[in-house]
Amino acid sequence: MDAFSCLACGCRGCEPVCDYLPTHPPHAEFFPERKLVECNDCHLLQIDRTPPAERLSEFYSTVYRKGWRGFTPFLRRYPYDSKGRMSRARSLRKLAEPYLSGDDPLPILEIGAGLGYNLFAFRELYSNCSLVANEGEPECQAALAKLGAAIIPGLWGQPEVNRELGRAGPFDVVILSHVLEHSMDPRRFICDLNLVLSDRSVVVLEVPNTPRSVVESEAHSPHLTFFERSTLRALLLNCGVEPLVLDSFGPLRSAAPKQKTGCVRRIVRALVPFSVRLALARFRGRYPALSAAQIRDINVVPSPSYLERGGDNRHWLRAVFRLSR
Numbered sequence: 578m579d580a581f582s583c584l585a586c587g588c589r590g591c592e593p594v595c596d597y598l599p600t601h602p603p604h605a606e607f608f609p610e611r612k613l614v615e616c617n618d619c620h621l622l623q624i625d626r627t628p629p630a631e632r633l634s635e636f637y638s639t640v641y642r643k644g645w646r647g648f649t650p651f652l653r654r655y656p657y658d659s660k661g662r663m664s665r666a667r668s669l670r671k672l673a674e675p676y677l678s679g680d681d682p683l684p685i686l687e688i689g690a691g692l693g694y695n696l697f698a699f700r701e702l703y704s705n706c707s708l709v710a711n712e713g714e715p716e717c718q719a720a721l722a723k724l725g726a727a728i729i730p731g732l733w734g735q736p737e738v739n740r741e742l743g744r745a746g747p748f749d750v751v752i753l754s755h756v757l758e759h760s761m762d763p764r765r766f767i768c769d770l771n772l773v774l775s776d777r778s779v780v781v782l783e784v785p786n787t788p789r790s791v792v793e794s795e796a797h798s799p800h801l802t803f804f805e806r807s808t809l810r811a812l813l814l815n816c817g818v819e820p821l822v823l824d825s826f827g828p829l830r831s832a833a834p835k836q837k838t839g840c841v842r843r844i845v846r847a848l849v850p851f852s853v854r855l856a857l858a859r860f861r862g863r864y865p866a867l868s869a870a871q872i873r874d875i876n877v878v879p880s881p882s883y884l885e886r887g888g889d890n891r892h893w894l895r896a897v898f899r900l901s902r
């Protein structure tokens with residue numbers, strides 16, 4: 578631990594929090610015997626040792642998404658194959674809309690574009706706008722190609738990737754959806770965006786909202802950093818950024834144990850009225866601190882308004898900001 582320094586602020590002091598427990602077998606194998614620690618200075622929760630950069634890059638382009646249920650898009654109907662993903666992408670776009678230029682924008686870039694739902698949602702505003710997707714995962718390429726996005730593989734932060742994206746820019750919108758928490762150097766990740774921004778650029782960011790209580794009570798996604806509102810704000814301020822928007826959004830995150838999954842839950846929900854399920858849950862001592870409205874929110878089927886809802890203890894942190902050049 579003595580060689581450890583905080584990934585975000587470089588501080589050498591940290592405090593152990595818990596073991597690092599990714600549940601997906603390939604992820605657990607890739608991150609063996611790690612711990613999560615909290616920086617004493619900026620309070621960012623993070624992994625105690627990062628793997629070598631080259632191995633991490635290989636991990637993201639090969640095994641990262643392998644075996645994740647529901648990942649593969651239904652290409653014939655893509656991007657309309659997933660109501661949930663599309664609604665979520667549109668809700669992210671709506672957050673940025675007040676800050677976007679009304680004119681036809683320069684190209685839109687998504688770093689770590691995945692399947693491209695976010696890019697598509699932004700192009701709904703600007704039909705002629707060209708899209709650039711930075712994504713190294715081969716399984717994503719067919720979907721991105723169907724959008725007509727130019728694909729630039731590799732990881733943001735690698736000099737040749739940053740150079741190539743710099744040449745493809747500048748961009749008016751840069752989307753970072755669930756990528757920052759995978760970065761070994763989140764401060765540099767944000768500051769380097771200068772390379773691809775125009776004078777009127779807006780950056781739209783989403784990361785999981787994982788305060789310490791969540792990190793200590795749940796298994797972990799294969800992330801290097803675990804943000805909550807205060808630590809994301811500290812990071813952005815450390816990059817000279819005052820966010821235009823910074824809040825948690827989406828479904829309510831509950832500390833209550835997970836309910837039955839998949840089809841059993843769907844059948845129970847379809848057959849048993851909410852009031853009965855609530856009474857049973859209360860009888861069994863579940864959700865003692867939550868109101869009926871909050872419990873309904875946990876169990877609700879994804880809808881646009883539900884994905885746009887902001888406030889404390891929601892699943893995702895979203896920020897909209899400009900970076901002065």
Ligand SMILES: [Zn+2]
Pocket residue numbers: 583584585586587588616617618619620621
């Ligand atoms: Zn720190």
